[in-house]
Amino acid sequence: MSFTLKAPVLEGSLVRLEPLDHRHAPDLAAAAEEDRGSYGFTWVPAAAEVGQYIDAQLGRAATGRLAPYAQVDRASGRAVGATAFWDPRVWPSGDGLYAVEVGFTWLAASAQGTGLNPESKLLLFQHAFEEWGVARVDLKTDARNSRSRAAIQAVGARFEGVLRNWSQSWAPGEQGKLRDSAIFSVIADEWPDCRRRLEERLSRYRRATRPAGQPG
Numbered sequence: 001m002s003f004t005l006k007a008p009v010l011e012g013s014l015v016r017l018e019p020l021d022h023r024h025a026p027d028l029a030a031a032a033e034e035d036r037g038s039y040g041f042t043w044v045p046a047a048a049e050v051g052q053y054i055d056a057q058l059g060r061a062a063t064g065r066l067a068p069y070a071q072v073d074r075a076s077g078r079a080v081g082a083t084a085f086w087d088p089r090v091w092p093s094g095d096g097l098y099a100v101e102v103g104f105t106w107l108a109a110s111a112q113g114t115g116l117n118p119e120s121k122l123l124l125f126q127h128a129f130e131e132w133g134v135a136r137v138d139l140k141t142d143a144r145n146s147r148s149r150a151a152i153q154a155v156g157a158r159f160e161g162v163l164r165n166w167s168q169s170w171a172p173g174e175q176g177k178l179r180d181s182a183i184f185s186v187i188a189d190e191w192p193d194c195r196r197r198l199e200e201r202l203s204r205y206r207r208a209t210r211p212a213g214q215p216g
Contacts, residue, residue: 001095003132005088007067010123012075013206015116016197017123020068025050027079028070031108034117041179044106051081057084057104068104069129071120073111081107083120085128087138100128115205121155122198129191136187142171143180146208151188154201156194157184 010017018024029047036044045053057109060066072078084104086096102124107117128134141148141161153159160183169179186194 012119014119016072017069022069024079031080035109078152080111101134139184140181143182
């Protein structure tokens, strides 16, 4: 039986990853219209474009090459961003994955630095390595995006190099042009240490959100 890329709900203590749907549109429109200063190299829709953005992601999902998520802040219950599994690569037999990318990630300005991003990565990596049994997870970003590169390295991915003219540019004024992409990965042998580091990093955020009197 061939592998089909799907997006099950992934639940953490700070964030819940829900399969992207048009019911998330109002929240995502509000999230996207916060301070957009960190989106210079990232595909983040304007509020009026969110419906088209969801349609585009669901269209990709229908091909079996994308499993898109809304990132839902558990404290507020609101969708504050998006992420996805993308570009699955299957074994020659067609049974199971050997690699998948985590991408199409963005968060509202107010959700950045709150622990939601590392917990989302923990949930996605855990599902890829422990449920799908992949050999590697890929991540990539515009080579000029120093903020994104630092965030990717902070979740434990290793920098592999820059591929020139590799994918579509999302930078303003560069429509129809290609960008150089910085490529990162986590491989299966690195996953236990990566998971431990992510759990340690998340512990301070989880303590900060724990109700008073609840044991640690």
